[in-house]
Amino acid sequence: MSIDKTSCKLKSKNLQVIVNKITEATERASKGEDGVQLPDNQESITKLINNMRTYLIKDISISEEAEKSTLFQIQSTCHPFTESLSKSLGELKEQLQEEFSNSEDITETLNKLPIKPQDELFKRVFGCGQQCPFCKVPCEAGGKEHEKHHAAVHRPQGLGRYRDVATKKLVETLCTTDVHSKCKFRNTETKYEWHPYKDYMDYYPDWLIPPDSTIEASDYWKYVLVQYNERFAQEYEAKPADVPEAWRRITKEQALKGLKDAFIINNIQHTILNIFKTKQH
Ligand SMILES: [Zn+2]
Numbered sequence: 402m403s404i405d406k407t408s409c410k411l412k413s414k415n416l417q418v419i420v421n422k423i424t425e426a427t428e429r430a431s432k433g434e435d436g437v438q439l440p441d442n443q444e445s446i447t448k449l450i451n452n453m454r455t456y457l458i459k460d461i462s463i464s465e466e467a468e469k470s471t472l473f474q475i476q477s478t479c480h481p482f483t484e485s486l487s488k489s490l491g492e493l494k495e496q497l498q499e500e501f502s503n504s505e506d507i508t509e510t511l512n513k514l515p516i517k518p519q520d521e522l523f524k525r526v527f528g529c530g531q532q533c534p535f536c537k538v539p540c541e542a543g544g545k546e547h548e549k550h551h552a553a554v555h556r557p558q559g560l561g562r563y564r565d566v567a568t569k570k571l572v573e574t575l576c577t578t579d580v581h582s583k584c585k586f587r588n589t590e591t592k593y594e595w596h597p598y599k600d601y602m603d604y605y606p607d608w609l610i611p612p613d614s615t616i617e618a619s620d621y622w623k624y625v626l627v628q629y630n631e632r633f634a635q636e637y638e639a640k641p642a643d644v645p646e647a648w649r650r651i652t653k654e655q656a657l658k659g660l661k662d663a664f665i666i667n668n669i670q671h672t673i674l675n676i677f678k679t680k681q682h
Pocket residue numbers: 533534535536537538555556576577610
């Protein structure tokens with residue numbers, strides 16, 4: 402978050418959203434139900450503040466008490482008050498903007514957040530608890546309601562224990578490749594009858610396994626299988642997979658890059674954005 406002032410940019414973006422909302426609410430609140438400007442007297446301020454409270458209720462909770470004590474302190478009439486309000490809103494925005502651009506302690510910022518990014522990230526990675534029927538990658542739809550389970554990156558099916566019954570070798574192909582091929586699978590679900598991968602929905606209607614659009618994204622798992630082929634075989638009491646020669650040339654850097662591009666960076670930015678967007682009291 403310190404790189405390229407990412408956190409500063411996120412904060413500024415949200416600040417703009419908040420300022421816009423307050424400005425809009427002030428403009429709306431300064432008019433009566435008939436759309437006519439409230440008269441310039443002290444009573445109108447009560448109406449103005451009350452309106453603002455109603456319009457902003459979804460974003461800011463202002464207690465009735467706070468509203469009353471604010472009203473008690475205001476000595477001016479409605480129009481100059483509205484002007485002062487928008488002026489100080491502008492000043493506050495600039496002041497905050499400057500605070501954001503000064504170097505900040507990210508850890509401190511994160512500690513102050515009402516929702517912890519690490520919890521949100523965990524929820525996303527943990528998903529809904531379902532796993533791809535072929536490669537066992539967890540569904541990434543999180544706790545949200547979703548029609549179909551899905552994952553951004555699938556992996557060689559051997560990592561999910563899939564093996565060739567005859568040779569006992571772990572299966573090296575990705576499910577995202579197989580669902581677009583003429584290949585067939587069989588397991589307990591199909592009662593060991595061969596079934597085309599492309600018709601996987603016959604058995605797993607809740608899963609959406611897309612075509613392999615981001616080949617590099619799976620580089621990470623291909624690399625993992627190449628590196629730990631023997632150990633997976635041992636653990637799963639199978640024979641090592643026949644990995645394609647091309648996979649052996651994937652470097653650690655490429656593997657990590659694929660993972661970052663497809664997953665971590667997207668996920669973190671998405672999650673942090675959502676946290677900043679979350680309504681704060
Ligand atoms: Zn899969």
